[in-house]
Amino acid sequence: MHYIAKTARGGPSVSWSSSMQQQPSSSPSDPWDQVPAILARIQPPTIPARDFRLDVFGAVGDGVKDCTEAFRAAIAAASEADGGRIVVPAGDWLTGPIHLRSNIELHVAEGATVRFRTDAEAYLPMVLTRWEGVELYNYSPLIYAFECENVAITGSGTLDGQGSNDTWWKWRDKVKFGWQPGTPQQKPARLMLFILGEHDVPVEARRFGEGYWLRPNMIQPYRCRNILIEGVTIRNSPMWHIHCVLSQNITIRKVTVIGHGPETDGANPESCRDVLIEDCYFDTGDDCIAIKSGRNGDGRRINVPSENIIVRNCVMRDGHGAIVIGSELTGGVRNVFAENLEMDSRNLDRALRIKTNSHRGGLVENIHMRNSVVKSLGGEVVQVNLDYEEGDTGKFTPIVRHIHVDNLVSQGGKIGLQLKAYERSPVQDVRITNCRFDGVEQPFELRHTQDLHLANVTINGITYNGEPEA
Incomplete structure (x- = not known):
């Protein structure tokens, strides 16, 4: 098939394969404007x-x-x-x-x-x-x-x-x-x-x-x-x-x-x-939906991202996470759009989760969720965790950037917003807007973030604008 090429070691490579970390990041003023073109394909x-x-x-x-x-x-x-x-x-x-x-x-x-x-x-x-x-x-x-x-x-x-x-x-x-x-x-x-x-x-x-x-x-x-x-x-x-x-x-x-x-x-x-x-x-x-792109050395050999993924109008009950990026994401993940989701179970741990470490590496960017409801939840509402499984013991520093959550209403859980990254690679450009997280045990757990923006975010009755203290 014309879009498949074989590597010298017998592994596949697909025509859109490239090193995501070498590509400049660019996005329109409203990233959701990309969705009609994706749907047309x-x-x-x-x-x-x-x-x-x-x-x-x-x-x-x-x-x-x-x-x-x-x-x-x-x-x-x-x-x-x-x-x-x-x-x-x-x-x-x-x-x-x-x-x-x-x-x-x-x-x-x-x-x-x-x-x-x-x-x-x-x-x-x-x-x-x-x-x-x-x-x-x-x-x-x-x-x-x-x-x-x-x-x-x-x-x-x-x-x-x-x-x-x-x-x-x-x-x-x-x-x-x-x-x-x-x-x-x-x-x-x-x-x-x-x-x-x-x-x-x-x-x-x-x-x-x-x-x-x-x-x-x-x-x-x-x-x-x-x-x-x-x-x-x-x-x-x-x-x-x-x-x-x-x-x-x-x-x-x-x-x-x-x-x-x-x-x-x-x-x-x-x-x-x-x-x-x-x-x-x-x-x-x-996980209900887990977007992946290969693991560690073998993921780097193939080096093909997952990209241009639209999730909409779905119902999630039990699961470790509703929308999950990783943990096998070495090839990278970009341009994910999730909207109009209903999540409802104490056995559902997280609404949006990104998980990787410095063995996986990988670039995750342009992840968007909006207009969704979490009726009940057991863990973190929004989580980025760069210490998953092996933690920071590898040589391949992951990059996570451009995460936007808008109009997400949730009830219950342990932590509203958990961002755990590295000093050398903070989570960059996280925007949480027009959200309400009720009944969480802890509003935030933040470690190494850059450009975290909250706008009209209410957690346990307290409204946040700007960047909260870690």
Whole structure:
């Protein structure tokens, strides 16, 4: 595909790749004026109007018969016909991994549930994927597309990853998710993967899969363009639910994501460009939306940011954060616009969170949130944390700048505004305007900020204008 180039070590690079820290920062007087141009570039894929019913290819929707081969046959037939729609009718359809191709739509009709097998060997052979920001070969994601154009997942049915404490989730090294001492866990392989990434071991040699216990993600378009995920309910992924990687022109619309396992994030665009997430419902065991761009040395090797991302009209319930930037953000994140959000759960920790450290590095800039309501919250309303996980023990100083939150009303939480940065790299140009944070235990926690502006900000009944004392 013309927008993909291969590096000498086999890693991908995308045409908009560049070192963000070398680019001058510029923004119009009203950054939201950029949104119409971004939306104009985000267009739904074009899928030929041909239907291929799954049951015609030998599938039986009884929840017992394995329909993996029927999915493969239907997708192959549609591909040979230059594209079309795989229709999953009402019923309970058990399957292994589904690999989409260009010009293919997976349509899960009302009353249909696609239920994914929980035996790990079903997700072999391994495929190229990205796991917590590092490339490797691992179990196939449950729904996977590689270097495709025009792919879609639609319908009002359900995709059920069947993650539970009895299946995938017990690979996490936590008793509360079903793990027991002496049983397999992901921790050793996770550490090994990160070491391989730091030492620039060729991706081809990073082969995990069977015996390594790294859980696959649920939906992963990888190096794709023109993607639509609309209408479906997505439940109980082994790990991250929707994980678009190195892709562009992405629409995620009217999707319901529910899953309370470990690292069961809702939507994680990673090193992606031109993304619209709208009218969705998230109730998750980790971040609702987490925007990423690679981890540490491997993130610097690929060096592709996530940029031009619009989130609007979504509801967030449980989760570590509603809108989260990081922690795998080595390639950088810029131009994020979030508006008209409703957040409501004591189990939702933060409304807006940016997390990194001096191992990740990365440049985060031009992050905007407005016109949103937090009905209840458990942690920080707005947080920038440059001490996440390893803290300031690396050689790659992150930069965070140009953060604007306007008309955010919240109730509850521990801290209203928490900004924790480094003396050599303060958080720059943070503007909080027309906001009200009620019922927080502590208004501010500030460490190393530059150009912090408050205008008409009321916290626990006290109105702030200008810059507060740390």
